[in-house]
Amino acid sequence: DIQLTQSPSFLSASVGDRVTITCRASQGISSYLAWYQQKPGKAPKLLIYDASTLQSGVPSRFSGSGSGTEFTLTIRSLQPEDFATYYCQRLNSSPLFGGGTKVEIK
């Protein structure tokens, strides 16, 4: 079975920082990867799909890249509302989420 490993699991950053989160797949998954943001007590929100396509309405400071087994989510200039937990996801008949990366204020 394919595994998705996110790193780091936790990061501390300041407003204005550039933040990069990595998601590694145990096998190649082409570009079939999505990224979600989740704030406490709220549902996940789709940010990026197909590895690099920005979901409508998501700020352009968010970007995704990668294919095959290594993917990254980058937040160009961290804003106060970006402190949250981020998940990667591979979707097929048996969808799988990464373990999550919690981004906290330094």
Next chain:
Amino acid sequence: EVQLVESGGGLVRPGGSLRLACAASGITVSDNYMNWVRQAPGKGLEWVSVLYGDGRTFYAVSVKGSFTISRDNSRNILYLQMNNLGTEDTGVYYCARRPRADSNHMDVWGKGTTVTVSS
């Protein structure tokens, strides 16, 4: 506006049953690939089940044989029947839409309903 609203959560004893519902507006449940995703307290997201537009169903290994996903086309509602519940089934349950057969993401999520399995 597309909206998914879950209901049916609550407190249930181990071994008990619950049926969750996800009422959709702005979309037709039978035209989409509808998922249930859950989140145990303080933990990450776990996919539970999907119901395809053509009626095919898939389940996570952890719930196969205990949970059943279904829909009521006339009422535009997605269901999750959960039987033989254990404490490990405690969490928030979300319904979420995968918009097309060739899409690889879930673009619309409900706010979730909380299930607590405890004696």
